[in-house]
Amino acid sequence: GAVVSQHPSRVICKSGTSVKIECRSLDFQATTMFWYRQFPKQSLMLMATSNEGSKATYEQGVEKDKFLINHASLTLSTLTVTSAHPEDSSFYICSALRGPGTEAFFGQGTRLTVV
Amino acid sequence: AQKITQTQPGMFVQEKEAVTLDCTYDTSDPSYGLFWYKQPSSGEMIFLIYQGSYDQQNATEGRYSLNFQKARKSANLVISASQLGDSAMYFCAMRANNNDMRFGAGTRLTVKP
Numbered sequence A: 001g002a003v004v005s006q007h008p009s010r011v012i013c014k015s016g017t018s019v020k021i022e023c024r025s026l027d028f029q030a031t032t033m034f035w036y037r038q039f040p041k042q043s044l045m046l047m048a049t050s051n052e053g054s055k056a057t058y059e060q061g062v063e064k065d066k067f068l069i070n071h072a073s074l075t076l077s078t079l080t081v082t083s084a085h086p087e088d089s090s091f092y093i094c095s096a097l098r099g100p101g102t103e104a105f106f107g108q109g110t111r112l113t114v115v
Numbered sequence B: 001a002q003k004i005t006q007t008q009p010g011m012f013v014q015e016k017e018a019v020t021l022d023c024t025y026d027t028s029d030p031s032y033g034l035f036w037y038k039q040p041s042s043g044e045m046i047f048l049i050y051q052g053s054y055d056q057q058n059a060t061e062g063r064y065s066l067n068f069q070k071a072r073k074s075a076n077l078v079i080s081a082s083q084l085g086d087s088a089m090y091f092c093a094m095r096a097n098n099n100d101m102r103f104g105a106g107t108r109l110t111v112k113p
Helices: none
Strands: A004-007 A010-013 A019-025 A032-038 A044-051 A067-073 A076-081 A090-097 A104-106 A110-114 B003-005 B010-014 B019-021 B024-026 B033-039 B046-052 B064-069 B074-079 B088-095 B101-103 B107-112
Touching: A004 A090, A010 A019, A019 A032, A019 A090, A019 A110, A032 A067, A032 A076, A044 A067, A044 B101, A076 A090, A104 B046, B003 B088, B003 B101, B010 B019, B019 B107, B024 B074, B033 B064, B033 B074, B046 B064, B046 B074, B074 B088
Parallel strands: A010 A110, B010 B107
Antiparallel strands: A004 A019, A019 A076, A032 A044, A032 A090, A067 A076, A090 A104, A090 A110, B003 B024, B019 B074, B033 B046, B033 B088, B064 B074, B088 B101, B088 B107
16 A cells, blocks of 8 residues: 655654654655544544645644644645644644545654653 | 544454444535544554445455445444454544545454453
8 A cells, every 4th residue: 555654753842842743655646635633542633634735724723823734745744833832742643645535544643742 | 514423432342253333424425435444552544444425335355344324324344253453443534525534533442352
C-alpha cells in the first residue's frame, strides 16, 4: 500500500513554544490531506482538510491561528501548533488521499506533550 | 451532516471465534464510502476494508467481511477466526462527496486465549 510518513513521532516542548509536524506522502501525490487529533481512549476528531495550493478548511471549533496548516506541495503538509499549552497535548495524526473515492493512508501519528 | 455511530465501547471474543463490531451511519449524500480501520496500542491506523455505497456485494478481505445493509444504514465488521493479535481499537469511518473522512467513537476488541 501507499506510504505516508509523519514526523516527529514524539515531541516534548515547553509551554509557549511552537511545534511543527510534517506529513509526507512518499510514493504518491496526495490531492487532499487531513489532520486529526485524538485524545486518550477517544476517536479521531477531524481538525482540518488541506488541499494543495489552497487554504485549509478548518472544522468548527478549531482555531486557525493556533493550528497552522500548510499544504505547499502534493507530497507535503505541515501542521504547526503555535504557542503550545499543556491542553494541546494530544496525539495528532495525518492522512492523505491519492484521489477521490480512494482509501485514506495514515501517517504514524505524533504524540505531543507540552510541559 | 455525516454521522457515524459505534455503540459498543468494548467487546470480548474467544480466540478462534467470530465477532461482529457494529456501525451505523447517517448521510444525505447518495454516494459515500465506508471504511474500517484497526488501531493497535502503537497508534497507527491500519486499513482493513472498504465498502462503496453502490457496491452490490458485501466487501471481504481475508478474515474481515463487511455486512452492509444499506436500508438500515449499517456497516458491521465481522472478524472470523479471531486471533490474539486482533486485540485493538476498531474504528468505522465514512467519506461522502466532500471527501472528509469522519470516524465513529471506536470499539475496543479484546481477544481472550
